[in-house]
Amino acid sequence: xxxxxxxxxxxxxxxxxxxxxxxxxxxxxxxxxxxxxxxxxxxxxxxxxxxxxxxxxxxxxxxxxxxxxxxxxxxxxxxxxxxxxxxxxxxxxxxxxxxxxxxxxxxxxxxxxxxxxxxxxxxxxxxxxxxxxxx
Amino acid sequence: xxxxxxxxxxxxxxxxxxxxxxxxxxxxxxxxxxxxxxxxxxxxxxxxxxxxxxxxxxxxxxxxxxxxxxxxxxxxxxxxxxxxxxxxxxxxxxxxxxxxxxxxxxxxxxxxxxxxxxxxxxxxxxxxxxxxxxxxxxxxxxxxxxxxxxxxxxxxxxxxxxxxxxxxxxxxxxxxxxxxxxxxxxxxxxxxxxxxxxxxxxxxxxxxxxxxxxxxxxxxxxxxxxxxxxxxxxxxxxxxxxxxxxxxxxxxxxxxxxxxxxxxxxxxxxxxxxxxxxxxxx
Numbered sequence: 001x002x003x004x005x006x007x008x009x010x011x012x013x014x015x016x017x018x019x020x021x022x023x024x025x026x027x028x029x030x031x032x033x034x035x036x037x038x039x040x041x042x043x044x045x046x047x048x049x050x051x052x053x054x055x056x057x058x059x060x061x062x063x064x065x066x067x068x069x070x071x072x073x074x075x076x077x078x079x080x081x082x083x084x085x086x087x088x089x090x091x092x093x094x095x096x097x098x099x100x101x102x103x104x105x106x107x108x109x110x111x112x113x114x115x116x117x118x119x120x121x122x123x124x125x126x127x128x129x130x131x132x133x134x135x
Numbered sequence: 136x137x138x139x140x141x142x143x144x145x146x147x148x149x150x151x152x153x154x155x156x157x158x159x160x161x162x163x164x165x166x167x168x169x170x171x172x173x174x175x176x177x178x179x180x181x182x183x184x185x186x187x188x189x190x191x192x193x194x195x196x197x198x199x200x201x202x203x204x205x206x207x208x209x210x211x212x213x214x215x216x217x218x219x220x221x222x223x224x225x226x227x228x229x230x231x232x233x234x235x236x237x238x239x240x241x242x243x244x245x246x247x248x249x250x251x252x253x254x255x256x257x258x259x260x261x262x263x264x265x266x267x268x269x270x271x272x273x274x275x276x277x278x279x280x281x282x283x284x285x286x287x288x289x290x291x292x293x294x295x296x297x298x299x300x301x302x303x304x305x306x307x308x309x310x311x312x313x314x315x316x317x318x319x320x321x322x323x324x325x326x327x328x329x330x331x332x333x334x335x336x337x338x339x340x341x342x343x344x345x346x347x348x349x350x351x352x353x354x355x356x357x358x359x360x361x362x363x364x365x366x367x368x369x370x371x372x373x374x375x376x377x378x379x380x381x382x383x384x385x386x387x388x389x390x391x392x393x394x395x396x397x398x399x400x401x402x403x404x405x406x407x408x409x410x411x412x413x414x415x416x417x
Contacts, residue, residue, distance in 0.1 A: 009182045011279045011359040012175065028348055029339040040336035042193060044348035066283075067356075068349040070189045070336065077185050081283060081352055 002036035003055055008078040010067075015083050019055040023076060025064060026050070034076055041071040045080055047122045049130050061086040063130040065123050082123075089131050098124035141402065144395040148388055155384035161224065162377035169311070169370035176308050176367040179360035186356050190326070192336050193349065203294070204324050204350055211299035213241050214267065214289065215248045216321070216358070218305035218365040219255035221275050226376030228306065228314070228369055229254040235316045236304045247298070249285075251277070251362065252369075267292075274369075277362050279355075286355035293322050305361045306368035312375065314368035319361070321354060 006020035024033040026048025034041075050064040066081030101121035108114055217236050219229045233255065240246060247265045250256040252274040259266055271277060271285055292298045301322040307315045338345055 007185055009185050011179055011182050011282065011356050012363075013178045014181050027339065028344075032339075040192065042336045042338050042345065042349075044345055067352045068189070068193075068345075070192045072192050072336070077189050079182070079186055079189055079352070079356065081279065081355070 001053075004034075004036045004038075004074040004076060006052060006076045006078070008052075008080065008083055010080050010083050015062075015080075015085070016052070016054075016060075020076075021053045021055070023052040023078075024050065025069065025078070027069075034071060036074060038071050038074075038076075040073070042068065044068045045078070047119070047126050049126070049133070050078075050083070061130060061133070063089060063123075063127045065126065084127070084130075086130050089127050091128065091131050094124050094127040094131070098128065141395060141398045144391055144398060148391045148395065151384050151387050151391065155381055155388070158377045158380040158384060162374055162381060165370050165374040165377060169367065169374055172363070172367035172370050173308070173311070176360075176363040179356075179363045182356060183360040186353060186360075190324070190353065193346075193353075204322065204346070205326060207323055208296070208299040211296050213246050213300040213302060214292070214298045215240070215246060216289070216301065216303045217248060217250050217252075217255045217259075218274065218303070218361060219250070219252035219258075220365075220369040220373075221253040221273055223254060224376065225369055225373035226379075228372035228376075229258075231316045232304055232306055233258055235318060239302060239304065239318055249289075252365075274362060274366060277359075279359055282359035282362060283351065283355035286358055287351050289322070290351055290354060298322075303358075303361055305365045306372075308364045308367040308371065311371055314371055319357075321357065324350075 001021040003019040003021050006016060006018065006023060008014075008016040022033060022035055024031060026032075026046045027043040028046045029043065031048070032043065045064055045067045047065040048063075050062045051059060052062075053059050062083055062085045064078075064080050064083045067079045067083075069076065069078045069080075071077075098121060101117050101124060105114065105117045105121065108117065215236060217232060219232045223229060229252075243264075247267045248259050249267045249271065250259050250269065251271050253272055256266070256269050256272040260269075268288065271281060289298070289301055293301060300320070303319045303321050305317060305319075307317045309315055
């Protein structure tokens with residue numbers, strides 16, 4: 001398979017910088033997969049699972065949320081707010097976050113807070129599903 | 136009299152010595168913090184470079200949709216986001232940032248400030264500046280999510296027209312020895328000159344919607360990377376300042392011990408002279 005340059009960064013670190021043959025990720029509009037030769041694209045990243053295949057054929061799974069990605073002339077840049085590889089996710093922390101968000105959701109009546117809590121809950125659930133599905 | 140001056144010198148030596156112990160300890164702490172802060176700043180520097188590359192394709196993709204964020208507007212206030220340290224004893228670090236901010240300030244009634252770092256907050260409170268929020272005053276504890284929240288808050292005010300320009304004043308971390316106070320216009324976003332990289336990106340969905348999702352993350356990323364740089368600069372400044380202070384203190388101790396020895400010698404000489412002349416008188 002043809003490779004392209006893939007850079008995955010978050011504000012606090014460089015997650016991946018190298019050649020890859022495929023990246024699937026969830027955008028705000030739905031799941032997409034990017035192979036070499038993809039048309040130039042910009043998309044906002046939603047909350048979901050991301051899978052990319054590196055040059056040597058290793059498949060890496062991660063949970064991604066927020067930020068955006070650009071494709072320009074066979075360079076794919078993923079600028080995520082959070083991007084955690086499956087093996088780095090702390091399952092217990094994610095489950096605690098889920099419980100906290102659910103508890104807060106059942107109590108609050110404030111609309112803005114409810115929105116934030118729903119996003120938190122979605123993130124926690126996403127992390128959990130990435131860890132469990134990744135095994 | 137000589138004995139009294141000997142005691143004075145001894146007391147000064149003791150006080151300089153204990154000051155030196157403090158400055159040395161602070162230097163060590165700053166050095167170890169600096170190492171971590173530097174790594175953080177370097178990682179987010181990569182992020183910022185890629186972010187700025189991505190902005191080029193972002194702006195090419197829809198100039199019309201992006202114009203809300205790039206066009207100069209009149210009427211509202213100018214917001215200054217000032218990044219200083221939480222603590223002093225960092226040489227000219229805090230002072231330089233505040234001086235640079237004063238140079239770029241517009242008329243008082245048209246400006247408002249978000250201070251990051253306790254020193255900046257204290258300074259602008261004392262000066263009676265209009266402070267938009269002091270929720271982010273402790274700079275050493277700010278993380279990615281705080282930066283994102285701050286970006287959203289700033290953007291809300293920008294889009295509502297309350298604020299029409301956002302300036303960031305921070306200290307750029309060049310190396311362990313060099314830090315440079317700098318400013319950057321956050322909003323309206325200035326596009327790089329050479330935007331023609333031949334790409335013409337597409338997107339699913341509505342361009343306005345996309346920018347609404349992407350711009351806060353872009354700003355948040357910029358803010359976070361500025362915060363990490365500022366913090367690394369603070370540690371570097373403190374280390375340099377404390378290193379100089381320790382050096383000065385040890386020089387002072389050297390010259391004080393020289394005068395102490397001289398005074399001691401003078402006392403001995405005087406005593407011998409007194410004894411000898413006393414013996415001769417017999």
